[in-house]
Amino acid sequence: xxxxxxxxxxxxxxxxxxxxxxxxxxxxxxxxxxxxxxxxxxxxxxxxxxxxxxxxxxxxxxxxxxxxxxxxxxxxxxxxxxxxxxxxxxxxxxxxxxxxxxxxxxxxxxxxxxxxxxxxxxxxxxxxxxxxxxxxxxxxxxxxxxxxxxxxxxxxxxxxxxxxxxxxxxxxxxxxxxxxxxxxxxxxxxxxxxxxxxxxxxxxxxxxxxxxxxxxxxxxxxxxxxxxxxxxxxxxxxxxxxxxxxxxxxxxxxxxxxxxxxxxxxxxxxxxxxxxxxxxxxxxxxxxxxxxxxxxxxxxxxxxxxxxxxxxxxxxxxxxxxxxxxxxxxxxxxxxxxxxxxxxxxxxxxxxxxxxxxxxxxxxxxxxxxxxxxxxxxxxxxxxxxxxxxxxx
Ligand code: NZQ
Ligand code: ZN
Numbered sequence: 001x002x003x004x005x006x007x008x009x010x011x012x013x014x015x016x017x018x019x020x021x022x023x024x025x026x027x028x029x030x031x032x033x034x035x036x037x038x039x040x041x042x043x044x045x046x047x048x049x050x051x052x053x054x055x056x057x058x059x060x061x062x063x064x065x066x067x068x069x070x071x072x073x074x075x076x077x078x079x080x081x082x083x084x085x086x087x088x089x090x091x092x093x094x095x096x097x098x099x100x101x102x103x104x105x106x107x108x109x110x111x112x113x114x115x116x117x118x119x120x121x122x123x124x125x126x127x128x129x130x131x132x133x134x135x136x137x138x139x140x141x142x143x144x145x146x147x148x149x150x151x152x153x154x155x156x157x158x159x160x161x162x163x164x165x166x167x168x169x170x171x172x173x174x175x176x177x178x179x180x181x182x183x184x185x186x187x188x189x190x191x192x193x194x195x196x197x198x199x200x201x202x203x204x205x206x207x208x209x210x211x212x213x214x215x216x217x218x219x220x221x222x223x224x225x226x227x228x229x230x231x232x233x234x235x236x237x238x239x240x241x242x243x244x245x246x247x248x249x250x251x252x253x254x255x256x257x258x259x260x261x262x263x264x265x266x267x268x269x270x271x272x273x274x275x276x277x278x279x280x281x282x283x284x285x286x287x288x289x290x291x292x293x294x295x296x297x298x299x300x301x302x303x304x305x306x307x308x309x310x311x312x313x314x315x316x317x318x319x320x321x322x323x324x325x326x327x328x329x330x331x332x333x334x335x336x337x338x339x340x341x342x343x344x345x346x347x348x349x350x351x352x353x354x355x356x357x358x359x360x361x362x363x364x365x366x367x368x369x370x371x372x373x374x375x376x377x378x379x380x381x382x383x384x385x386x387x388x389x390x391x392x393x
Contacts, residue, residue, distance in 0.1 A: 030089020
């Protein structure tokens with residue numbers, strides 16, 4: 001295990017009814033609130049009205065509505081202008097990863113004179129940020145409990161991130177009952193994203209990380225157990241609660257600290273989202289089994305076999321390669337059983353730009369340097385080409 005510093009200052013208010021503590025939390029930061037939200041789901045499920053009736057009399061509320069899935073840099077700039085104009089004290093993000101990421105960039109842009117897109121090439125430009133409070137409405141990214149933000153620039157076809165401790169939310173409210181309305185497609189995508197965060201940290205070259213791996217395996221089992229239940233019964237409180245808490249724990253540093261190295265599938269998926277504006281989690285589900293197959297070799301087989309044994313209860317066979325292959329097939333089969341579209345064609349992506357996206361993935365994420373198994377452009381291209389056809393290990 002490597003050295004690390006672990007600090008997550010976010011206060012989590014988890015459970016039904018916890019929103020009653022929101023005013024108290026916001027008051028600590030000031031009176032002028034920028035409320036940031038997405039395309040209207042919070043109006044349809046009653047959350048917006050609940051928030052307004054609770055907050056209206058105590059705060060000056062300014063709104064930035066319409067944050068896009070895969071949030072755009074233009075929306076960040078609009079939000080930062082509102083903060084200047086209204087002397088905003090605190091940003092309140094109500095929504096999923098896109099809304100929260102956009103709010104993080106806004107909070108940081110408030111104190112930056114240049115174009116906030118600059119953050120994506122140098123996170124150190126974030127020297128200060130407005131305090132951020134979130135109300136999470138979908139279990140997926142973990143943005144509610146980390147310092148990452150992913151922003152899209154459609155003009156340059158780039159989807160890039162920045163990371164800063166200044167934008168880690170002060171507090172996040174996780175009421176699973178507000179995820180009952182998450183559509184089936186987004187529920188699957190969210191679970192695929194949680195799993196991918198766990199996989200990206202789990203399949204890693206650093207040795208002796210039993211603590212992190214054990215926690216990751218427990219969270220993976222949780223996601224595999226509860227996703228079909230949430231899909232079958234969207235108002236199953238136990239399922240929604242477990243998925244929600246798993247989303248936060250999967251990417252708050254718990255399973256990644258003490259490990260070296262970069263991620264692979266996210267680097268590839270962000271190119272798909274940047275070029276085709278697809279749903280992040282669905283892109284990950286399509287790529288993941290192909291990536292696993294591509295990096296499976298005599299050296300990595302043991303870890304894939306361990307994963308299959310501990311997460312899917314597969315029997316450990318004499319040759320780890322046999323168990324490893326079954327584990328990778330199981331990853332694919334689970335996504336199929338949830339009804340996830342599992343080829344690029346099904347999400348509107350053909351073969352025409354695969355080579356260009358492969359080049360960009362290497363350029364943006366240095367996948368050829370310190371990943372579990374380093375990938376060059378040809379490797380990425382091959383993974384993407386495999387993603388056009390039906391999977392077979
Ligand atoms: O926009 P609204 O109307 O709110 O609808 C959203 C959106 O259409 C809908 N939704 C969310 N909660 C709902 C709901 N619909 C009904 N009821 C609810 N309770 O779901 C759709 C997707 O929302 P979005 O915020 O885009 O989803 P998600 O949380 O998956 O966020 C994805 C974004 O986060 C980035 C992704 O790349 C993508 O841009 N990521 C952020 C990370 C981070 N900050 O740590 C890490 C991740 O790996 C990821 O890259
Ligand atoms: Zn992700």
